[in-house]
Amino acid sequence: MLPPDLQITIFPEKKLQKFHDSIIQQIETMERKSFPKNEMMAIKEEISKKINKMLIAYCKIIDDDKKCNNNNNNNNNKKFEIKILGYLIYSYTSSTTTLPLTKILKLCVHPLYQKKGLGTRLLNNLFEKTGVPQRSKAKLHVDTKREGAICLYQKVGFKIIEQINNYYSVGRDAWFMEYSEE
DSSP: OOOTTOEEEEESOGGGGGGHHHHHHHHHHHHHHHSOGGGOOOHHHHHHSTTEEEEEEEEEEETTOOSBOOSOSOOTTSOEEEEEEEEEEEEEEOOSSSOOEEEEEEEEEOGGGTTTTHHHHHHHHHHHHHTTTTTOEEEEEEETTOHHHHHHHHHHTEEEEEEEEEEEETTEEEEEEEEOOO
């Protein structure tokens, strides 16, 4: 089950500024644990690019409990930390001749929160922010062996367009997928 205090926001955000280094460190750790070396991103570099943005899913950890805050009591006076549960990095480019393009560059959900709807929530939040499909197209590449990710993308409306051989490295192919309402 996802924590009731789960929040999704664009990062960096002013209200999370004091947690910036901790958030980046947690995301870099998730990146190392979730992806092969040749697929890892330099997170700080990627989110510093003008067209790239990052959504983070997080909850607050009160005191030293190390668990997400499951009650919604007023904990404003207590010391808390931020726990990253997932993130999505995307680029958004506009065009004068076609619909703008939202390209999903990376989606990662902490293993403890996979298969609980967090990936879907991150994608739906992205669609809401970028206007997919009404005002923007969406595209991505995914490793042909990442069955869980492929299933998630298809569930929210992405369709496989073509296979790209050796996309990640020799012998590691990708599906090119586009969002389609049909």
